[in-house]
Amino acid sequence: MKHFVLFIATVFTIxxxxxxxxxxxxxxxxxxxxxxxxxxSSFSSKxxxxxxxxxMFEKTCDCHVDFLEGADAGILLQRLKIEGxxxxxxxxxxxxxxxxxxxxxxSNWRTLEFSNLDIDPQIKAALKxxxxxxxxxxxxxxxxxxxxxxxxxxxxxxxxxxxxxxFRKIALQDPRTSSVGLQFVMWVLKIKGEExxxxxxxxxxxxxxxxxxxxxxxxxxFKSGQADLVFxxxxxxxxxxxxxxNTHFKALEMVEPNPVQVEFVGIPTSCQHCDLAEKFxxxxxxxxxxxxxxxxxxxxxxxxxxxxxxxxxxxxxPFRLMNVQFPxxxxxxxILKRWSDLRRESNL
Amino acid sequence: xxxxxxxxxxxxxxxxxxxxxxxFLGYYYLQDAIVKFKGDxxxxxxxxxxxxxxxxxxxxxxxxxxxxxTYMVSHWQGLxxxxxxxxxxxxxxxxxxxxxxxxxxxxxLFTLQMLYLSNPASHDLLKILLAVHIVxxxxxxxxxxxxxxxxxxxxxxxxx
Numbered sequence: 001m002k003h004f005v006l007f008i009a010t011v012f013t014i015x016x017x018x019x020x021x022x023x024x025x026x027x028x029x030x031x032x033x034x035x036x037x038x039x040x041s042s043f044s045s046k047x048x049x050x051x052x053x054x055x056m057f058e059k060t061c062d063c064h065v066d067f068l069e070g071a072d073a074g075i076l077l078q079r080l081k082i083e084g085x086x087x088x089x090x091x092x093x094x095x096x097x098x099x100x101x102x103x104x105x106x107s108n109w110r111t112l113e114f115s116n117l118d119i120d121p122q123i124k125a126a127l128k129x130x131x132x133x134x135x136x137x138x139x140x141x142x143x144x145x146x147x148x149x150x151x152x153x154x155x156x157x158x159x160x161x162x163x164x165x166x167f168r169k170i171a172l173q174d175p176r177t178s179s180v181g182l183q184f185v186m187w188v189l190k191i192k193g194e195e196x197x198x199x200x201x202x203x204x205x206x207x208x209x210x211x212x213x214x215x216x217x218x219x220x221x222f223k224s225g226q227a228d229l230v231f232x233x234x235x236x237x238x239x240x241x242x243x244x245x246n247t248h249f250k251a252l253e254m255v256e257p258n259p260v261q262v263e264f265v266g267i268p269t270s271c272q273h274c275d276l277a278e279k280f281x282x283x284x285x286x287x288x289x290x291x292x293x294x295x296x297x298x299x300x301x302x303x304x305x306x307x308x309x310x311x312x313x314x315x316x317x318p319f320r321l322m323n324v325q326f327p328x329x330x331x332x333x334x335i336l337k338r339w340s341d342l343r344r345e346s347n348l
Numbered sequence: 349x350x351x352x353x354x355x356x357x358x359x360x361x362x363x364x365x366x367x368x369x370x371x372f373l374g375y376y377y378l379q380d381a382i383v384k385f386k387g388d389x390x391x392x393x394x395x396x397x398x399x400x401x402x403x404x405x406x407x408x409x410x411x412x413x414x415x416x417x418t419y420m421v422s423h424w425q426g427l428x429x430x431x432x433x434x435x436x437x438x439x440x441x442x443x444x445x446x447x448x449x450x451x452x453x454x455x456x457l458f459t460l461q462m463l464y465l466s467n468p469a470s471h472d473l474l475k476i477l478l479a480v481h482i483v484x485x486x487x488x489x490x491x492x493x494x495x496x497x498x499x500x501x502x503x504x505x506x507x508x
Binding site: 001003004008009010011015016018019022066068069070075078079083086165 | 385390392397399400401404417421422429432433437440441446450451454490499507
């Protein structure tokens with residue numbers, strides 16, 4: 001036992017000395033203010049828009065930008081609620097329209113004056129709140145491949161998805177854990193009305209190949225050929241085309257108006273460097289910032305100008321889009337509870 | 349001591365495969381510890397983030413959750429240092445085969461702790477690691493291709 005204690009003590013001592021040596025370089029870092037940005041991991045990861053925006057901002061602000069990561073928007077809100085001021089977030093990036101009401105109930109936010117922004121008219125409704133500003137958006141639809149194992153009509157309607165050829169061919173997301181999954185449920189309920197919508201969702205349970213916990217998991221299943229259709233973004237095939245040189249995927253035209261997902265950024269009242277946070281927000285909303293977000297996040301820019309001359313300009317945006325909805329927290333909870341009941345009843 | 353290190357293969361050759369697993373696992377822990385040390389694990393609240401993110405949903409006892417969220421989140425620097433120190437100790441001990449039995453018990457407790465604090469996606473791996481640490485402690489995996497053989501022969505006792 002003496003050997004063990006000595007061994008552990010030696011390792012910890014060596015680690016401590018190494019840490020002290022290493023720490024010298026961080027002392028310089030502390031002299032500048034650090035803007036803490038709380039966001040989901042794919043935004044701040046090395047392939048996301050975060051690092052490029054950080055570099056752009058740090059060139060002009062005489063400050064440092066630190067990303068605090070959460071797995072997704074749900075985790076962001078949970079941590080904001082639990083840790084509040086202790087978290088020290090100056091800016092929160094990545095809430096979608098279904099998170100906003102919850103965010104307002106759970107935390108306090110600074111009022112932002114961006115109502116006069118000349119954003120894309122398709123998402124003008126997203127400016128109707130005073131605490132959050134949209135920074136990108138996407139249109140959701142079903143995506144398929146060039147030679148699916150079934151014949152897919154174009155335009156495709158929601159009702160056709162319940163027909164026999166689509167049995168176990170559709171990859172969807174669990175609305176309790178995926179914002180895209182929640183988009184699908186809200187879309188159906190909006191198009192069909194509540195009761196008919198639940199009936200439709202109940203029938204859909206049998207048709208679906210799987211309800212994945214996240215969008216990426218469902219898209220992976222689709223890409224590996226386990227499903228012929230996946231509920232995704234109209235920009236997804238462009239991602240495959242640019243990043244993977246794969247041109248075999250296409251977004252389908254739908255009979256019904258397509259749902260829209262808008263992502264927002266907000267500044268909590270507990271911010272330490274509120275002015276810098278607002279400046280970072282302005283960088284995100286600049287044409288250059290919008291281009292970075294568009295090209296790294298594969299979402300549409302809120303200003304049409306940012307897409308000019310890029311591949312994103314050629315993405316056909318459906319003629320009819322659904323208005324951006326802001327359901328209350330209790331509405332979402334009630335809908336998710338009902339969906340969970342339907343899922344349980346389907347015994348799948 | 350060096351002679352005993354290699355001589356151990358002759359007298360406890362039946363444990364060579366276990367020793368391979370031990371050294372491999374030590375290398376795995378060493379790699380992870382180096383990445384954490386070179387990165388920002390010690391200077392940014394990664395541990396606090398992990399606790400805040402995964403502890404609320406974990407199956408840890410309530411008193412344990414309370415201690416972690418009340419005291420450990422605010423003292424994340426000390427906790428990060430302890431975590432890294434333990435990982436490094438496991439790595440070195442497993443690679444050179446020294447004090448493997450007590451270290452394996454420590455590694456088991458550390459893995460159990462990580463089961464409460466980490467992403468559910470890694471739980472399967474952690475459970476397997478837990479079983480491996482228990483087997484190392486059970487067999488005294490440092491006695492083959494390790495310095496434990498030297499002490500086992502001379503000092504004897506439960507811990508070798």
